[in-house]
Amino acid sequence: MENVTLNVQGMSCNHCVKAIEGSVGELNGVKSVKVDLNEGTVDVDYNPNEVNVAVIKEAIDDQGYEVE
Amino acid sequence: MENVTLNVQGMSCNHCVKAIEGSVGELNGVKSVKVDLNEGTVDVDYNPNEVNVAVIKEAIDDQGYEVE
Numbered sequence: 001m002e003n004v005t006l007n008v009q010g011m012s013c014n015h016c017v018k019a020i021e022g023s024v025g026e027l028n029g030v031k032s033v034k035v036d037l038n039e040g041t042v043d044v045d046y047n048p049n050e051v052n053v054a055v056i057k058e059a060i061d062d063q064g065y066e067v068e
Numbered sequence: 069m070e071n072v073t074l075n076v077q078g079m080s081c082n083h084c085v086k087a088i089e090g091s092v093g094e095l096n097g098v099k100s101v102k103v104d105l106n107e108g109t110v111d112v113d114y115n116p117n118e119v120n121v122a123v124i125k126e127a128i129d130d131q132g133y134e135v136e
Contacts, residue, residue, distance in 0.1 A: 014132075015083030064082075 001031060004053050006042045006058055007068040016065070023059045024034060027051050069099060072121050075111045075136040076128055084133070091127045095119050098099060 010049045011020065020042060024033040029050025036045045044056055057067045079088065085103045088110060092101040097118025103109045112124055125135045 010081075012080035013078070014080055015087065019083065052133060 001045055002048045003043065003045050004056065006044070006053075006057065007040055008035075008040075008042050009066040009068065010037065011037055011040060011042075011065060017054070019063045019065065020060055020065065023063050027055060027059055037059055069113055070116045071111070071113050072124065074112070074121075074125065074128065075108060075109065076103075078112050079105055079108060079110075079133060079134065081105075087131045088128055088133065091131050095123060095127055098124070101108040119126055 008020070011017065017037060020035050021033050024030055024042065024044060027046075029047040031045040031047065035041070035044075036043070042060060047058065060067050076088070079085065085105060088103050089101050092098055092110065092112060095114075099113040099115065099117040101113075102108070105112070110128060114124065128135050
């Protein structure tokens with residue numbers, strides 16, 4: 001298991017939290033995802049044999065948020 | 069048909085727009101509802117024989133937003 005903390009712009013409310021946690025959380029190989037609205041971060045535990053950071057970033061981007 | 073423009077706090081993103089337009093829009097007697105994120109307003113056209121401002125405010129409040 002590996003972990004990455006991404007800085008994400010545009011997350012503003014609990015709807016945003018649910019959108020990101022839902023889309024990233026349903027990726028194969030993602031064990032947990034936690035959004036911190038105040039910090040503007042998305043923290044993800046994942047299995048590097050099943051998924052990678054590029055795929056995680058794309059899932060966030062697809063929800064309309066910008067990953068720094 | 070009557071119109072009311074409500075000042076609403078906490079609307080921050082397009083998810084908020086959809087949540088409010090959806091919940092107010094499905095009220096009986098509401099003809100149209102338009103959220104302006106920049107202005108922080110919700111503009112509603114409604115039939116006063118079917119619905120009133122208190123019911124509209126309650127629908128917004130139920131979505132977690134504060135009507136001024």
